[in-house]
Amino acid sequence: MSVRSETELVQEIERLREALGAREREAAEKERQLERYAADLRETFKRERARSQELRSSYTATVSALSNAVEARDAYTGKREQPLPGMLSITGVNLDTTHLISKRLEMLYEFVPADTKVAVLASPGRFSPEAETKFYKEKKMVAIPVNPNGELEDAFKAAVEQDARALLVAADPFYFNRRERIAALAAQYKIPALYPGREYAVAGGLLSYGPSISDAYRQIGVYAGRILNGARPEELPVVSPQKWELVINRKTAKALPLAIPPWLIARADETID
Numbered sequence: 286m287s288v289r290s291e292t293e294l295v296q297e298i299e300r301l302r303e304a305l306g307a308r309e310r311e312a313a314e315k316e317r318q319l320e321r322y323a324a325d326l327r328e329t330f331k332r333e334r335a336r337s338q339e340l341r342s343s344y345t346a347t348v349s350a351l352s353n354a355v356e357a358r359d360a361y362t363g364k365r366e367q368p369l370p371g372m373l374s375i376t377g378v379n380l381d382t383t384h385l386i387s388k389r390l391e392m393l394y395e396f397v398p399a400d401t402k403v404a405v406l407a408s409p410g411r412f413s414p415e416a417e418t419k420f421y422k423e424k425k426m427v428a429i430p431v432n433p434n435g436e437l438e439d440a441f442k443a444a445v446e447q448d449a450r451a452l453l454v455a456a457d458p459f460y461f462n463r464r465e466r467i468a469a470l471a472a473q474y475k476i477p478a479l480y481p482g483r484e485y486a487v488a489g490g491l492l493s494y495g496p497s498i499s500d501a502y503r504q505i506g507v508y509a510g511r512i513l514n515g516a517r518p519e520e521l522p523v524v525s526p527q528k529w530e531l532v533i534n535r536k537t538a539k540a541l542p543l544a545i546p547p548w549l550i551a552r553a554d555e556t557i558d
Contacts, residue, residue, distance in 0.1 A: 376508060376521040378501045382456055382481060389453060389479050389494055390426075392531075395546045396477045396491070396538075397451045404429050404449035404476075406440060406460060406467075426453070433459060441470045449476075456481035456495065464488040468537070475541060486532040486557055491541070496526030530554045 393403065407428045427447050429440045444452065452471060454460050460467060461484065468489035471478040480486065480493040508521055531549075534557040538545050550556065 376518045376523055378496075378504050379523050379525055380456065380496055380498075380501060382495055385494065386453070392492060392494060392549065393451050393453065393477065393479045395549055396543045400425065401451050402427060402447070402449045403451045403453055404444035404447065405453045406431055406455055431459075437463060437466055438470055441474050441476070444476070445474060452476050452478035454478060454480045454485065454490075461485075464490065472537065472540060477541060477543060483530050483532045483555070486534045486555075489534065489537055491534055491537045491543070493530070493532045495530065497528040497530050500528040501526050532557065 390403065394401070403426045405426055405428050407430050427444070427449055429444050429447075429449075431437065431440045454467060461482070464480070464485045465488040467478075467480075468485060471491070472489065477491055480490045481495040482498060483493055483495075484498070486493040504524060504527065511521065512518060531553045532555045533545060533550065533553045535545065536558060
């Protein structure tokens with residue numbers, strides 16, 4: 286058995302040190318590469334986010350403006366048979382349905398006597414008694430303001446206290462997000478109610494009449510395509526919904542109990558059993 290000399294051991298240690306140094310340099314280079322890749326990814330992300338924001342500001346926000354406010358209707362829709370140069374770059378589908386109130390009352394009066402006082406769940410935070418009292422009195426209606434931080438049942442109690450025996454629900458995201466609760470309260474208080482969209486009837490509401498939201502989004506998609514192909518938003522007039530839906534929940538009518546007029550069933554786009 287040979288014994289390695291001191292010189293050989295020193296040489297071996299040096300070789301190991303060189304090999305270790307080479308590995309460390311290689312690892313350091315890979316770390317620098319990863320840092321460069323990460324920096325490139327961050328820059329790419331920033332560019333894509335900026336591009337997304339630019340696109341959103343140029344067409345998504347404008348095309349997706351679903352207007353259900355009277356102010357928007359008066360400013361952009363009621364007078365926009367022709368594009369208005371110089372106005373804001375806004376277009377889309379107008380979902381304001383205030384003009385349908387008489388037709389909705391007509392449908393609601395098929396379930397209650399014509400002299401029945403009708404309560405209206407006004408839009409939270411936008412209720413103006415001065416502007417609405419005269420109109421509502423002419424229609425034998427009473428507006429019920431709703432506290433967005435309060436309990437919806439308080440509004441139903443207020444309606445009953447004011448001798449309202451039927452209900453109209455305004456088209457408002459606040460109510461849409463609470464449609465199941467509203468339908469349940471209407472059933473609890475035995476109040477026939479008419480709602481602004483199909484989703485309410487699906488959630489248990491008696492009757493709904495209003496624009497088809499899914500079809501409105503289809504219309505918006507058409508406008509988005511036209512803008513992507515070069516059209517300017519201000520050149521595209523705000524349009525009205527093309528599809529209106531009458532939906533009746535027969536199960537709710539039976540539970541109240543209420544008889545559904547045959548002509549109303551014949552007109553219905555959908556009945557829910």
